[in-house]
Amino acid sequence: MNAPVLCVVGARPNFIKMAAILPALAALPTPLATRLIHTGQHYDPAMKATFFQQLGIPEPDLDLEVGSGTHAVQTARIMCRFEPVIETHRPVAVLVVGDVNSTIACALVAVKMGIPVIHVEAGLRSRDRKMPEEINRILTDQLSDFLFTTERSAENNLVAEGIERKRIHFVGNVMIDTLLRLLPQAPTVAEVVQTRHPGVWPAFTQEMAFGLVTLHRPANVDDPQTLKELMLCLAQQSKKLPMVFPVHPRTRQRILDAGLNEVLARSDVILLPPVGYMEMLGLMKSAKVILTDSGGVQEESTALGCPCLTLRDNTERPVTVTEGTNTVVGRNPEVIASALDEILATGGKAGRIPELWDGKAAQRIASLLGEALR
Structure with a gap:
């Protein structure tokens, strides 16, 4: 051989x-x-x-x-x-x-x-x-x-x-190769939510508008004050648009340690356990907006034509901003709220699929x- x-x-x-x-x-x-x-x-x-x-x-x-x-x-x-x-x-x-x-x-x-x-x-x-x-x-x-x-x-x-x-x-982009191949097989958002969190949103349908949240970077989840500001912001914004938040175990522990679980429990932020790749595709393809600190999710949202708000001060994937649907908004709650309002009012950046x-x-x-x- x-x-x-x-x-x-x-x-x-x-x-x-x-x-x-x-x-x-x-x-x-x-x-x-x-x-x-x-x-x-x-x-x-x-x-x-x-x-x-x-x-x-x-x-x-x-x-x-x-x-x-x-x-x-x-x-x-x-x-x-x-x-x-x-x-x-x-x-x-x-x-x-x-x-x-x-x-x-x-x-x-x-x-x-x-x-x-x-x-x-x-x-x-x-x-x-x-x-x-x-x-x-x-x-x-x-x-x-x-x-x-x-x-x-x-x-x-x-x-x-x-x-x-x-x-x-x-x-x-090889990640987009895999996304395009498997997207037709992705479950519906109703299947994902009802399987992962039975009893939550029993009337949840494919047509219901929602935002999708992913957070895992240390800069966002390891500093208690930053995490508190972000969670309070999500709770407040969920009054405008329900948020589905598949939570990494480490992030969930940080939320518990900071005493923020009750804040989210009183909001329309739906915490899910970690989801698989196919389930994540199902959520992304139906979301009205994605709020994330993930580089890969920035790319996937552009490929799917879904507006994306990146909760970081920078991105290593500038094409998602210059050509795609991504906007880097940082961690300021007022900036995040304003950007979300713009998306809800206008539908957000249309973007286009980057070259190749x-x-x-x-x-x-x-x-x-x-x-x-x-």
């Missing part, structure tokens, strides 16, 4: 992107052999056999089971456990996606062992060095031999950082790698 491409994932969004890449590599006239390596950086109880079946990919060939820890501990643990994987498989390349600790850790091990590194979703920049993900993005790009970008601005960022243009390839977000990004990646790695 030919030497494989080791495809590294560390968190659920990585699997969603890899769900487009793996089939594309396998569909080449001469398929590229792959091995799917899960570092175990994020434990997600939703990642059972059905999760992989829905995405149409096999379960990981290997789980490094690194678990949680500080950035230093987690990154070091991944590096120590990934090195023998390279020694065993002697891959033709290591492919990493996104900007999690697994991304930089495995890229660093590979390049020090003389293995080419492929970075999918390269060149995104928030200009905020306080974000751990920004550091991971910058360093991974410097180490990579193949840099696949999702938007034109990413190439400009990379060139400005001294990376040769011949290493950069604008291919589109056409469901074929993974095919372009596979075609380029099929030629380069022979």
Whole structure:
């Protein structure tokens, strides 16, 4: 058997992107052999056999089971456990996606062992060095031999950082590949809410207007005062538009610790347990507006044509603002309220689908790698 491409994932969004890449590599006239390596950086109880079946990919060939820890501990643990994987498989390349600790850790091990590194979703920049993900993005790009970008601005960022243009390839967005493929199979919002929270909104219908909320970033949930202001804002705005809020366990604990559960219980903010990818698609495709601090959700909302309010001071995905449906509003409750009022009054930014977000990004990646790695 030919030497494989080791495809590294560390968190659920990585699997969603890899769900487009793996089939594309396998569909080449001469398929590229792959091995799917899960570092175990994020434990997600939703990642059972059905999760992989829905995405149409096999379960990981290997789980490094690194678990949680500080950035230093987690990154070091991944590096120590990934090195023998390279020694065993002697891959033709290591492919990493996104900007999690697994991304930089495995890229660093590979390049020090003389293995080419492929970075999918390269060149995104928030200009905020306080974000751990920004550091991971910058360093991974410097180490990579193949840099696949999702938007034109990413190439400009990379060139400005001294990376040769011949290493950069604008291919589109693999996350949108997966979204477009699976969207027709997504459940209705009524099915999601009634399954996840029986008895809540028993009259909930597909036609009922609602906002969708996702929050997980430390800047929003770890500071008690910031979290309090955001939760009070959501509770107040839910009087205008009911809010569906699938809550990450860590975020839910922060809400409880801050004594904010009762505030939300008296509002029209509906707290759901974490939802799977297909359920999230069902919620996003029916939402009137999405309020988020997630980079991936900013992209998905643009692809779906749904107005998005990003509760951060910046975004590493500017095309979602300049061409898409996204508006960066920060954390000021008055600014959030004003932006929501504008959406309710006008329908929000229409936006358009960015260049090459056409469901074929993974095919372009596979075609380029099929030629380069022979």
